[in-house]
Amino acid sequence: MADPILDIRGLSRSFGALKATDDVSLDLRAGEIHALIGPNGAGKSTLIKQISGEIAPDAGEVRLRGRSLAGVDAAGRARLGMARSFQVSSVAPEFTVLQNVVLSAQGASGASFRFFRPVMRDAGLLGTAHDCIAQAGLSGREAVPAAELAHGERRKLEIAMALALRPALFLLDEPMAGMGTEGATALGDLLDGLRHRAPILLVEHDMDAVFRLSDRVSVLVYGRVVATGTPDEIRADPEVQRVYLGEEA
Amino acid sequence: MSAAEVTAMPEGRGGRMTRAQIVNAALALGLIGFGLGAWAMDETFLVTLATKVAILAIAGAGLNLVLGFGGLVSFGHAAYFGLGGYASGILAHHALNYTAMFEWPFVFEGTTSMPVIWLTAMAVGALAALVIGALSLRTTGxxxxxxxxxxxxxxxxxxxxxxxxxxEDGLPIYVRNGFPGLNTLDPVQFFGLVCVVLFAMLGLISMLARSRFGLALQAARQNRQRLMAVGIRPGGVLLVAFVISGAITALAGALYADLNRFVSPSMLSWHLSGELLVFLILGGTGRLFAPLAGAGLYIALEHLLGGVSDHWQFFFGLLLLGVVLFARGGVIGFLAGGKRHG
Structure with missing residues (x-):
C-alpha cells in the first residue's frame, strides 16, 4: 500500500491532569474519508488543532506526505495543503463569497505582500475561485456577503475556501453541525465526491452520515483511539457499542 | 466607500458613480473650493485653516489604514505625527543655525528642502512604527x-x-521649508502642495486596500483565525500596515510643523492621538475619505462653536455621542448609505 498522506504517531497532549490526547496514532490514505467519532469531550477538536498546528502536542508527531510538521505553524501547514474547516463556521463575514475564496486562493499562492494591482482583477485567482465556488455548489452567490449566507451555504463556502487551497487533505470539523437533514445529505454528497480530490479526515456527530460516507472510522474516547476499522467493523465492535454507540446499536 | 467595498467594486463600472464616490468627490472639491475661495477673498487665515484640515486628514488617513482596514485601535498615533514634526524641526533648526547635526561619516548641517524632510520624516515614522508595532502586535484588544x-x-x-x-518649549522654524519651484510662504501655494500630498496618500491607501495585501489586511480585521487557516500570517500583514501607517502620519507631522513653523511636545500628546481617532469615528471608520470628512467637521466646529462658547467641546461631545449611538457609519455612512457590497 502507498504511504499515507497524513500519518499521526503517538500524539499526546495534556491540560494539567487532563489527558486530552493520549498516545493517538492514525493515518489518512489517498482517496478515503476517515471519520473520527467519539462522545463529547473525547478530545476530537484538540486532536484536530494539533494536526492543523493551532496547538502543539506534548509528544508525538504529525507527518504530511512523509514530512514531519514539527515547528510548522498553522499558516505554514495550510500552505502545504492542509485545508481546514471549523466547528463553528469561520469566514470573513464582511467579504463576499467571491472575496473569501479569492483570499484562500491568494493564501495558497503564497504571495500576499503585493501592493499595486487590484486583487479582484487578478485573472488567476478569480479563475481558481470561480471553479471552487462552482464545485462547492455556490454558483450565483458570488456577490453575497458571507454574513448574509444561510448556515448551509456558509458551510459550502468553507468547502470552497478549502478547495482553493489546493488541498493535500481536508480536515473537516463537524461540517454538518447545525444543518437540517436535507442540507446534511446534500453536503454529504459533496464530501463523497471530494475524497478523490484529497482525502478527508472528518469529525462528525451525524452517525448516519459517518457510516454512509466513511471508508474507515476511528473512535476516540477520553483522548485514546479505542478502535479503528471499516464502518461495519466499528458497528460490530462490542467495546465501541459499550462506550459510545450505546442504545443506538 | 466601506472597507469591504474597496476590494469588492471595480471603480466607476459602466461610467456611473456610486453614492460613496459622489460624496468623496464632494469632500475633495469642498476642501479645494474652500481653500481657493478663501484665497480669492484674501482670507489668509481661512486658507491656513483649510491647510490644517488637509494636514490632519493626512494624519488621519495614516491611522485609517490600520484602524479602518486592519481593525487595530492605535491610541498612540501622535507619536508618528510628532516624530515627523520633530524630523522637520530638527533638520530645519540645524540648517537655519548653520550647526552641524552630525559630523560623522560626513558633516551634515540639516536641510530646509521639503522633499528631503518628508522622506526623513517618513523613514523616522516607519522605523518607530516598526519597533512599536513589533512589540504592540503581540497583544490584542x-x-x-x-x-x-x-x-x-x-x-x-x-x-x-x-x-x-x-x-517643553518646543522648537521654532523661522522660515517655512522650501519646495523646488514653489513659494511655500505663500499660503495658497502651500495649501495646494498639501492638497496634492493628501490626495496622493488617499490614492495610495485606496490602491493598497484593493491589492492582495489589502485583502489580507481586511481579512485580518474580520477573522484572524481564518486568515491563518488559508496560510497567511496576520502578524506580518498587520505589521507592514502599521509601518506604512506610521510613515504617512509622520509625513503629516512634518507638514504640520511647517504650517505652524513650530514644533512642540504637544504634537506628541495623547490628546492628538484621541483627535485622530475622533476624526475617523466622525467621518466613518474604514471609509477612504473618513479622515477628510472628520477633520473638516472637527476643525469647522472648533472654529464656529469655539467662537460662541469656551466650552465648545461639551457640544462637540454631544455630537460625537450622537454619531456613535445613531450613525455608526459616521458622516460618510450617513450621506453615502450603509455598506454596499458588489
Missing part, C-alpha cells in the same frame, strides 16, 4: 490600545525632557 498609548507617552516625555531641541 484593550491591551493593544494601552500599549500603543504607553509608547506614545514615552516619546512625549522624552521630547519634554530633551533640552537640545527646546524641551
Amino acid at each position: 484593550v491591551y493593544f490600545i494601552m500599549i500603543t498609548l504607553a509608547f506614545g507617552q514615552m516619546i512625549f516625555y522624552f521630547a519634554i525632557s530633551w533640552p537640545a531641541y527646546g524641551g
Whole structure:
C-alpha cells in the first residue's frame, strides 16, 4: 500500500491532569474519508488543532506526505495543503463569497505582500475561485456577503475556501453541525465526491452520515483511539457499542 | 466607500458613480473650493485653516489604514505625527543655525528642502512604527490600545525632557521649508502642495486596500483565525500596515510643523492621538475619505462653536455621542448609505 498522506504517531497532549490526547496514532490514505467519532469531550477538536498546528502536542508527531510538521505553524501547514474547516463556521463575514475564496486562493499562492494591482482583477485567482465556488455548489452567490449566507451555504463556502487551497487533505470539523437533514445529505454528497480530490479526515456527530460516507472510522474516547476499522467493523465492535454507540446499536 | 467595498467594486463600472464616490468627490472639491475661495477673498487665515484640515486628514488617513482596514485601535498615533514634526524641526533648526547635526561619516548641517524632510520624516515614522508595532502586535484588544498609548507617552516625555531641541518649549522654524519651484510662504501655494500630498496618500491607501495585501489586511480585521487557516500570517500583514501607517502620519507631522513653523511636545500628546481617532469615528471608520470628512467637521466646529462658547467641546461631545449611538457609519455612512457590497 502507498504511504499515507497524513500519518499521526503517538500524539499526546495534556491540560494539567487532563489527558486530552493520549498516545493517538492514525493515518489518512489517498482517496478515503476517515471519520473520527467519539462522545463529547473525547478530545476530537484538540486532536484536530494539533494536526492543523493551532496547538502543539506534548509528544508525538504529525507527518504530511512523509514530512514531519514539527515547528510548522498553522499558516505554514495550510500552505502545504492542509485545508481546514471549523466547528463553528469561520469566514470573513464582511467579504463576499467571491472575496473569501479569492483570499484562500491568494493564501495558497503564497504571495500576499503585493501592493499595486487590484486583487479582484487578478485573472488567476478569480479563475481558481470561480471553479471552487462552482464545485462547492455556490454558483450565483458570488456577490453575497458571507454574513448574509444561510448556515448551509456558509458551510459550502468553507468547502470552497478549502478547495482553493489546493488541498493535500481536508480536515473537516463537524461540517454538518447545525444543518437540517436535507442540507446534511446534500453536503454529504459533496464530501463523497471530494475524497478523490484529497482525502478527508472528518469529525462528525451525524452517525448516519459517518457510516454512509466513511471508508474507515476511528473512535476516540477520553483522548485514546479505542478502535479503528471499516464502518461495519466499528458497528460490530462490542467495546465501541459499550462506550459510545450505546442504545443506538 | 466601506472597507469591504474597496476590494469588492471595480471603480466607476459602466461610467456611473456610486453614492460613496459622489460624496468623496464632494469632500475633495469642498476642501479645494474652500481653500481657493478663501484665497480669492484674501482670507489668509481661512486658507491656513483649510491647510490644517488637509494636514490632519493626512494624519488621519495614516491611522485609517490600520484602524479602518486592519481593525487595530492605535491610541498612540501622535507619536508618528510628532516624530515627523520633530524630523522637520530638527533638520530645519540645524540648517537655519548653520550647526552641524552630525559630523560623522560626513558633516551634515540639516536641510530646509521639503522633499528631503518628508522622506526623513517618513523613514523616522516607519522605523518607530516598526519597533512599536513589533512589540504592540503581540497583544490584542484593550491591551493593544494601552500599549500603543504607553509608547506614545514615552516619546512625549522624552521630547519634554530633551533640552537640545527646546524641551517643553518646543522648537521654532523661522522660515517655512522650501519646495523646488514653489513659494511655500505663500499660503495658497502651500495649501495646494498639501492638497496634492493628501490626495496622493488617499490614492495610495485606496490602491493598497484593493491589492492582495489589502485583502489580507481586511481579512485580518474580520477573522484572524481564518486568515491563518488559508496560510497567511496576520502578524506580518498587520505589521507592514502599521509601518506604512506610521510613515504617512509622520509625513503629516512634518507638514504640520511647517504650517505652524513650530514644533512642540504637544504634537506628541495623547490628546492628538484621541483627535485622530475622533476624526475617523466622525467621518466613518474604514471609509477612504473618513479622515477628510472628520477633520473638516472637527476643525469647522472648533472654529464656529469655539467662537460662541469656551466650552465648545461639551457640544462637540454631544455630537460625537450622537454619531456613535445613531450613525455608526459616521458622516460618510450617513450621506453615502450603509455598506454596499458588489
